[in-house]
Amino acid sequence: MRLPTLVRTKPEAPGVHAEPFWSFRPQSDREAGDAIVSNFALHWFPAKISKASMAWSYSFWLGTISAALFFLLILSGLPLLFLYVPSVERAYQSVKDIEFVVTFGSWIRAVHRISAHLMVIAVALHLIRVFLTGAYKNGAGRGQRRQINWVIGVVMFLVTLFLSFTGYLLPWDQLAFWAVTVGTNIASSIPVIGPDVRELMIGGRAIEQATLIRFYVLHIIVLPGLLGGLFAYHMWRVRKDGGLARADAESVLESARPVAVVPTKTYTLLGVARGTAPAVTAKSIEAPETTVNAVPDLVRRAAIATLGTIAVVSIMSVFIASPLEEPANALVTPNPAKAPWYFLWLQEIVTDTTIRIGSFTLNGAFVGGVILPGLLVGLMTIWPWLDRSSSLAAGVWLPRSRRTQNIVFLLIIVFVLALTFVGMVLRGPYWNIYWPWEAWPEIPGRI
Amino acid sequence: MSDTKQPPDRRDFLLKLGTGAGICAITVQAAASMRSLVPNVSYDSPTTVKLGSPAEFPEGLKFLPDERLFVFRDGNTFHAVSAVCTHLGCTVHAEPLPNPQTVDEDGATVKLTHRFLCPCHGSRYRGDGANVSGPAPKPLAWFRLSLAADDGQLVVDLADAVEHDFRLTVG
Numbered sequence: 001m002r003l004p005t006l007v008r009t010k011p012e013a014p015g016v017h018a019e020p021f022w023s024f025r026p027q028s029d030r031e032a033g034d035a036i037v038s039n040f041a042l043h044w045f046p047a048k049i050s051k052a053s054m055a056w057s058y059s060f061w062l063g064t065i066s067a068a069l070f071f072l073l074i075l076s077g078l079p080l081l082f083l084y085v086p087s088v089e090r091a092y093q094s095v096k097d098i099e100f101v102v103t104f105g106s107w108i109r110a111v112h113r114i115s116a117h118l119m120v121i122a123v124a125l126h127l128i129r130v131f132l133t134g135a136y137k138n139g140a141g142r143g144q145r146r147q148i149n150w151v152i153g154v155v156m157f158l159v160t161l162f163l164s165f166t167g168y169l170l171p172w173d174q175l176a177f178w179a180v181t182v183g184t185n186i187a188s189s190i191p192v193i194g195p196d197v198r199e200l201m202i203g204g205r206a207i208e209q210a211t212l213i214r215f216y217v218l219h220i221i222v223l224p225g226l227l228g229g230l231f232a233y234h235m236w237r238v239r240k241d242g243g244l245a246r247a248d249a250e251s252v253l254e255s256a257r258p259v260a261v262v263p264t265k266t267y268t269l270l271g272v273a274r275g276t277a278p279a280v281t282a283k284s285i286e287a288p289e290t291t292v293n294a295v296p297d298l299v300r301r302a303a304i305a306t307l308g309t310i311a312v313v314s315i316m317s318v319f320i321a322s323p324l325e326e327p328a329n330a331l332v333t334p335n336p337a338k339a340p341w342y343f344l345w346l347q348e349i350v351t352d353t354t355i356r357i358g359s360f361t362l363n364g365a366f367v368g369g370v371i372l373p374g375l376l377v378g379l380m381t382i383w384p385w386l387d388r389s390s391s392l393a394a395g396v397w398l399p400r401s402r403r404t405q406n407i408v409f410l411l412i413i414v415f416v417l418a419l420t421f422v423g424m425v426l427r428g429p430y431w432n433i434y435w436p437w438e439a440w441p442e443i444p445g446r447i
Numbered sequence: 448m449s450d451t452k453q454p455p456d457r458r459d460f461l462l463k464l465g466t467g468a469g470i471c472a473i474t475v476q477a478a479a480s481m482r483s484l485v486p487n488v489s490y491d492s493p494t495t496v497k498l499g500s501p502a503e504f505p506e507g508l509k510f511l512p513d514e515r516l517f518v519f520r521d522g523n524t525f526h527a528v529s530a531v532c533t534h535l536g537c538t539v540h541a542e543p544l545p546n547p548q549t550v551d552e553d554g555a556t557v558k559l560t561h562r563f564l565c566p567c568h569g570s571r572y573r574g575d576g577a578n579v580s581g582p583a584p585k586p587l588a589w590f591r592l593s594l595a596a597d598d599g600q601l602v603v604d605l606a607d608a609v610e611h612d613f614r615l616t617v618g
Contacts, residue, residue, distance in 0.1 A: 178537065182567055185535040204489050331512035333538040335566035350535065351568040354582040364582035365535050431569030
């Protein structure tokens with residue numbers, strides 16, 4: 001894939017890169033390093049990477065897939081920006097035009113919508129993978145701070161959910177209007193400050209133009225910008241923490257064979273090591289056979305993951321149409337009114353958590369919509385500091401020393417999935433339980 | 448550098464001054480930008496709404512979607528119950544009871560002809576708005592009804608919740 005070389009009349013000066021691009025087929029290690037260092041797109045890649053951290057079966061490349069989906073969302077969002085009008089009078093009609101009038105409009109909208117749904121899934125799976133492998137733990141390297149990256153990751157997960165939720169309102173259809181009614185009323189159930197928080201979110205006391213423009217600006221500028229910034233920092237920290245935790249696990253596994261050194265030299269004076277008799281260990285990570293050049297090996301796999309994601313989304317978007325319900329109507333609540341699928345477990349919880357002690361009642365909206373998810377996210381955020389397992393458990397799938405916490409974590413995931421299933425499949429009109437084989441009763445539209 | 452305390456030099460002072468001024472400026476600008484997002488005027492629809500002449504209301508219940516309100520008529524007495532679920536603000540639906548019943552509540556007789564069901568999270572209310580089951584934390588609100596001085600129309604004040612023994616008697 002080497003691009004045509006410019007005709008060179010003079011030899012290059014030091015630090016000058018005479019060719020317009022860079023090589024993806026380096027002929028030497030020097031050229032491979034050059035392909036990273038002189039490459040403005042890849043400068044955040046390492047020059048070399050351990051084979052173990054590139055294994056498909058370790059990370060499933062979920063982070064790369066999430067990033068590819070984010071990239072696709074920006075790409076498919078651009079044409080939508082030209083076509084969508086964020087006003088309550090015209091939003092619904094403009095989405096309808098995108099869906100039925102604009103050439104390839106329905107496909108672009110489908111790409112945007114499916115990427116958004118898949119991104120929620122990919123980011124959640126990435127988070128689950130990182131937890132189960134203990135990849136937030138510091139391994140063999142000195143001064144690692146992988147906890148920070150875990151916290152950044154949790155924030156990015158929340159931003160992803162919020163991005164999805166703000167996009168949900170934009171078509172201004174029934175689905176959108178009532179999801180936002182319920183979502184913002186959860187905020188207003190917080191004692192004392194709740195109503196003010198809701199008013200700030202929706203820019204008034206009713207869901208109207210002010211709400212639409214707020215969600216629109218959050219959706220197209222504020223949240224993507226925030227996510228992009230966090231993404232850059234996330235990647236930088238991966239590098240600065242010594243790569244994936246898998247690489248640490250690898251170096252611990254096969255190393256620790258101290259090589260005898262001549263104890264006469266004072267390495268301290270040279271600033272090379274502490275103490276007078278350094279133990280030089282041959283880390284497998286440094287061994288030539290365990291690492292490969294990032295160009296082309298890492299780039300090739302990242303390209304496969306990215307192109308695969310693009311292919312899957314593009315094909316799915318041909319076959320799966322995006323729904324558009326009736327225009328938003330503040331007068332009629334759909335029956336049943338369901339939240340987007342990734343919030344259905346919360347809708348289930350707010351249904352079941354109203355607490356009555358004597359005459360004192362605590363609204364389920366506050367217990368299930370604020371306190372419980374808040375506790376869950378809080379616990380998740382500080383977990384790296386609570387996890388006291390050995391650093392040997394970093395970057396290892398389901399290690400014995402982290403068995404209990406992994407089981408509890410998985411139980412919570414299963415519980416959330418079960419609630420999601422109940423909300424998605426079993427709930428019918430008036431939020432009653434209906435088995436899949438039971439027909440829903442006919443409910444007159446109004447009254 | 449020696450350990451003896453040196454008087455802060457001018458460079459140091461100016462650096463701190465510049466940094467401090469920069470932080471102050473950004474903080475105040477950020478606060479001003481955030482404040483601009485808090486609405487000063489809320490263009491809400493008025494809370495006092497004319498609902499029409501009392502004669503237009505049928506015996507029993509009438510749902511007014513714009514006000515999200517149920518107006519009950521029993522002969523010449525009226526009362527109004529909110530249709531906004533107290534859990535998360537969805538509009539409840541009224542379902543007529545096959546056998547209307549009369550209950551005695553705090554001295555006032557209430558005729559229960561309907562029950563209310565919420566489509567969002569399954570809260571259920573009795574015909575007088577009392578929450579019976581589901582996540583609803585409190586009963587549906589009752590609002591004050593009155594007659595307009597000018598044309599005798601029924602007027603509801605959506606900002607004035609009243610007790611459940613409130614009745615407006617007309618004529």
